[in-house]
Amino acid sequence: MHGCCIWLCCGNCRWANWEFHVGFDMRAGTVISLASVHDADADAGGARRRRQVLYRGFVSEIFVPYMDPVEEWYYRTFLDAGEYGLGLWAFPLQPGGDCPANAAYLDGHYSGQDGRPVEARNMICVFERYSGDVAWRHTEAGFPNQLITEVRPDVSLVARMVVSAGNYDYILDWEFKTSGSIKLVVSLTGLLEVKATAYAHADEVAQDAHGTLVAENTIAVYHDHYVTYHLDLDVDGTNNSFVKNIVTAVVRDADADAAADTPRRSYWTVRREVAEREADGQVDLGGGAPADLVFVNPGKKTRMGNEVGYRVVPGGAMAASVLADDDFPQRRAAYCKKQVRVTPYSRSEKWASGLYADQSTGGDGLAAWSERDRAIRGEDIVLWYTVGLHHVPYQEDFPVMPTLSGGLELRPSNFFERNPLLTTMPIGHGRPLVNCSCAGGDSISR
Amino acid sequence: MHGCCIWLCCGNCRWANWEFHVGFDMRAGTVISLASVHDADADAGGARRRRQVLYRGFVSEIFVPYMDPVEEWYYRTFLDAGEYGLGLWAFPLQPGGDCPANAAYLDGHYSGQDGRPVEARNMICVFERYSGDVAWRHTEAGFPNQLITEVRPDVSLVARMVVSAGNYDYILDWEFKTSGSIKLVVSLTGLLEVKATAYAHADEVAQDAHGTLVAENTIAVYHDHYVTYHLDLDVDGTNNSFVKNIVTAVVRDADADAAADTPRRSYWTVRREVAEREADGQVDLGGGAPADLVFVNPGKKTRMGNEVGYRVVPGGAMAASVLADDDFPQRRAAYCKKQVRVTPYSRSEKWASGLYADQSTGGDGLAAWSERDRAIRGEDIVLWYTVGLHHVPYQEDFPVMPTLSGGLELRPSNFFERNPLLTTMPIGHGRPLVNCSCAGGDSISR
Numbered sequence: 001m002h003g004c005c006i007w008l009c010c011g012n013c014r015w016a017n018w019e020f021h022v023g024f025d026m027r028a029g030t031v032i033s034l035a036s037v038h039d040a041d042a043d044a045g046g047a048r049r050r051r052q053v054l055y056r057g058f059v060s061e062i063f064v065p066y067m068d069p070v071e072e073w074y075y076r077t078f079l080d081a082g083e084y085g086l087g088l089w090a091f092p093l094q095p096g097g098d099c100p101a102n103a104a105y106l107d108g109h110y111s112g113q114d115g116r117p118v119e120a121r122n123m124i125c126v127f128e129r130y131s132g133d134v135a136w137r138h139t140e141a142g143f144p145n146q147l148i149t150e151v152r153p154d155v156s157l158v159a160r161m162v163v164s165a166g167n168y169d170y171i172l173d174w175e176f177k178t179s180g181s182i183k184l185v186v187s188l189t190g191l192l193e194v195k196a197t198a199y200a201h202a203d204e205v206a207q208d209a210h211g212t213l214v215a216e217n218t219i220a221v222y223h224d225h226y227v228t229y230h231l232d233l234d235v236d237g238t239n240n241s242f243v244k245n246i247v248t249a250v251v252r253d254a255d256a257d258a259a260a261d262t263p264r265r266s267y268w269t270v271r272r273e274v275a276e277r278e279a280d281g282q283v284d285l286g287g288g289a290p291a292d293l294v295f296v297n298p299g300k301k302t303r304m305g306n307e308v309g310y311r312v313v314p315g316g317a318m319a320a321s322v323l324a325d326d327d328f329p330q331r332r333a334a335y336c337k338k339q340v341r342v343t344p345y346s347r348s349e350k351w352a353s354g355l356y357a358d359q360s361t362g363g364d365g366l367a368a369w370s371e372r373d374r375a376i377r378g379e380d381i382v383l384w385y386t387v388g389l390h391h392v393p394y395q396e397d398f399p400v401m402p403t404l405s406g407g408l409e410l411r412p413s414n415f416f417e418r419n420p421l422l423t424t425m426p427i428g429h430g431r432p433l434v435n436c437s438c439a440g441g442d443s444i445s446r
Numbered sequence: 447m448h449g450c451c452i453w454l455c456c457g458n459c460r461w462a463n464w465e466f467h468v469g470f471d472m473r474a475g476t477v478i479s480l481a482s483v484h485d486a487d488a489d490a491g492g493a494r495r496r497r498q499v500l501y502r503g504f505v506s507e508i509f510v511p512y513m514d515p516v517e518e519w520y521y522r523t524f525l526d527a528g529e530y531g532l533g534l535w536a537f538p539l540q541p542g543g544d545c546p547a548n549a550a551y552l553d554g555h556y557s558g559q560d561g562r563p564v565e566a567r568n569m570i571c572v573f574e575r576y577s578g579d580v581a582w583r584h585t586e587a588g589f590p591n592q593l594i595t596e597v598r599p600d601v602s603l604v605a606r607m608v609v610s611a612g613n614y615d616y617i618l619d620w621e622f623k624t625s626g627s628i629k630l631v632v633s634l635t636g637l638l639e640v641k642a643t644a645y646a647h648a649d650e651v652a653q654d655a656h657g658t659l660v661a662e663n664t665i666a667v668y669h670d671h672y673v674t675y676h677l678d679l680d681v682d683g684t685n686n687s688f689v690k691n692i693v694t695a696v697v698r699d700a701d702a703d704a705a706a707d708t709p710r711r712s713y714w715t716v717r718r719e720v721a722e723r724e725a726d727g728q729v730d731l732g733g734g735a736p737a738d739l740v741f742v743n744p745g746k747k748t749r750m751g752n753e754v755g756y757r758v759v760p761g762g763a764m765a766a767s768v769l770a771d772d773d774f775p776q777r778r779a780a781y782c783k784k785q786v787r788v789t790p791y792s793r794s795e796k797w798a799s800g801l802y803a804d805q806s807t808g809g810d811g812l813a814a815w816s817e818r819d820r821a822i823r824g825e826d827i828v829l830w831y832t833v834g835l836h837h838v839p840y841q842e843d844f845p846v847m848p849t850l851s852g853g854l855e856l857r858p859s860n861f862f863e864r865n866p867l868l869t870t871m872p873i874g875h876g877r878p879l880v881n882c883s884c885a886g887g888d889s890i891s892r
Contacts, residue, residue, distance in 0.1 A: 069696075070710075092595075094595055097597030097599060100578040130546070132604065135848060136849060139537040141537065151544050202747075203751050222714065262515050262520055263774065265773040266769045266776065306659065316759070327711040394859040395863055396859065398865065402625035403582060416841060418845065419844065419848055
């Protein structure tokens with residue numbers, strides 16, 4: 001089912017149960033398209049066993065507003081994709097450093113300012129990952145004098161690009177798991193934006209410095225990072241619905257309780273809410289009811305009668321913007337007030353900050369589209385997810401920052417009839433899996 | 447600074463810049479104590495360069511309430527540590543499966559029911575991890591015709607235990623990073639609790655089934671997982687304070703704006719709030735103002751004058767309990783309504799669900815202690831952090847569940863004068879780092 005074989009040809013990638021295309025775009029960086037997964041349990045016949053998951057996914061924008069209000073810092077509310085280009089600010093990956101020794105590399109191509117083709121080498125790496133983690137396991141202790149343990153190691157495939165947007169470096173990973181999950185991980189590193197100051201010690205700071213004194217005469221300015229993904233999911237076909245499975249408390253009152261057949265006073269159940277229009281597709285992950293957010297295909301059901309779906313599992317970094325709605329930087333990136341938005345697919349709606357982000361006044365961006373309140377039930381819909389961080393700098397982030405990660409997992413949810421990893425074979429008796437820095441005979445301590 | 451050498455002797459572990467003790471406890475499972483980190487930038491003199499971080503950390507409780515209210519399911523509101531014992535339900539780890547080939551193993555010892563010592567083999571594994579990730583990097587494109595890229599791979603140390611609490615398996619990782627971070631990761635797998643039903647298809651479900659139909663006549667019941675850590679941080683000494691660095695929006699009104707020297711209407715700054723009493727130490731991560739939650743040592747400052755600290759970075763799985771306060775299961779695990787609580791250290795306050803969890807009515811647990819509202823500023827304080835998941839089962843979770851992870855990172859925040867990874871050497875010219883399943887000559891596809 002999986003192993004060492006990665007088939008990679010002109011960006012077409014086949015690995016384990018996955019098949020997808022890895023592309024390069026000047027503005028978006030990596031573009032994943034036509035991702036489908038093999039389902040051994042699906043109806044017989046080769047074609048139906050390969051099932052669509054993602055039509056196209058890419059980072060639509062990275063919004064980085066700095067929080068020093070003085071005029072000289074006013075322009076530092078960067079839209080890294082729309083103003084600079086994530087592909088243009090990706091640089092050749094360092095083999096063995098940015099990506100492990102087993103990585104394969106893909107080049108990028110785009111048209112230069114003079115219209116001629118430009119070849120950018122080693123823009124994306126693709127590698128198999130074994131981190132020492134477990135895909136599934138169980139120890140059954142229920143049999144007398146017998147322990148049965150089954151474990152399967154977790155091996156995945158990563159497609160990575162690194163964008164050095166001026167001072168800051170974003171490591172952008174697409175991780176494909178044999179469980180059917182796609183994990184999107186943003187790792188932040190690189191250099192902080194700093195400003196000169198007369199202060200040489202925190203005791204001297206007399207008024208709001210708009211940042212942290214990280215070294216003598218050096219303030220690292222407060223800022224945000226919002227990495228917004230455009231995820232045109234096609235869960236088993238084009239027409240999907242966005243469902244909130246809302247965890248809803250049920251509390252019995254004391255009188256009813258006395259007569260009830262159980263002492264349990266409260267529990268929760270799931271209230272299923274199908275988003276009809278775009279307004280229902282806006283979710284603030286920081287407030288409101290806890291919910292599983294699921295893209296389903298209402299036309300396809302499992303054998304058990306559940307709608308097939310993929311859900312969004314947030315993996316940290318869930319900040320939303322706190323700027324005033326009428327502030328100019330916020331108008332350009334108004335979509336950052338909600339981490340999740342769902343819109344109907346439109347060919348012209350690719351860039352969250354608008355096609356001409358540099359000159360945008362907010363009229364042609366994701367927030368404006370999303371306000372049109374179009375119907376999204378059973379349509380070809382797009383998930384926009386924003387990974388957000390309020391970045392208060394600390395001294396450890398200076399002069400270069402240890403990586404800090406956040407992201408999300410797109411996880412099959414009643415997509416398969418059962419755990420698709422069940423058929424994975426256990427570890428053999430050859431030389432076992434390793435994942436340490438000694439494995440290649442090398443050490444990083446030199 | 448780091449590399450292949452793990453020094454492990456009777457649970458004492460030294461690796462890279464870390465030193466700590468790994469212990470075993472019948473109830474808590476793994477206990478990490480006296481964790482300290484070497485600081486090359488600290489004042490000369492060997493002793494002062496080794497700095498305390500964590501006095502003692504362990505999983506205090508795992509609360510798993512099921513959401514079927516019928517009497518036969520009433521007792522299924524498990525306190526896995528207090529009622530069963532995480533150490534007692536940990537089983538020998540499978541080399542090559544639960545832990546990679548480069549892992550070392552530790553045994554556990556405890557007194558059996560007859561008072562005699564019991565030796566439990568291979569309870570905890572300790573291994574170095576290289577996942578293909580980056581510790582820090584930057585590409586500097588600011589010099590004409592010159593690209594300078596520096597990358598350092600991320601190599602860490604993991605101490606792992608797997609607890610198979612009946613049907614369910616928890617993979618509990620403590621990951622020590624050379625950046626000074628300690629990551630706590632809970633990975634959930636194993637078997638769902640199911641109940642028999644007459645339903646064979648979702649269309650037949652006539653009333654709330656309290657779960658998901660995952661197979662014919664099989665309902666996987668809704669439930670929660672709350673993994674509560676007791677983290678007695680000693681940041682550079684015993685007496686610490688709990689600080690909320692609250693991201694606070696500043697909005698200028700339009701009139702003032704016209705006269706101002708900047709067109710920027712809004713920004714955020716940090717309001718520093720020191721928790722005086724236990725009530726200030728209770729935080730609901732799902733609501734309220736975004737904040738960096740920091741343990742600081744008010745008696746120790748960096749050279750720049752910032753208080754030394756470690757902060758909590760949530761890594762997903764941030765659910766809080768929605769049960770009614772007077773419901774019996776909730777009374778026993780009342781602490782699950784807030785993900786973060788800070789209490790003064792008390793020798794008798796180890797178990798969030800109380801010393802005698804099985805018979806507890808809530809009077810001797812974390813919520814009751816935390817309600818005493820004791821002073822916590824500049825004291826020997828304890829961080830209690832609950833990783834929480836509302837688990838709506840899906841068909842993929844059946845019959846065994848692919849791992850789903852959540853956790854937190856304890857991250858140095860003005861603890862070091864600068865990024866402690868700066869001194870890491872780049873990759874050498876030997877055989878480079880690998881992390882794939884082929885590395886050991888083995889494949890998992892057999």
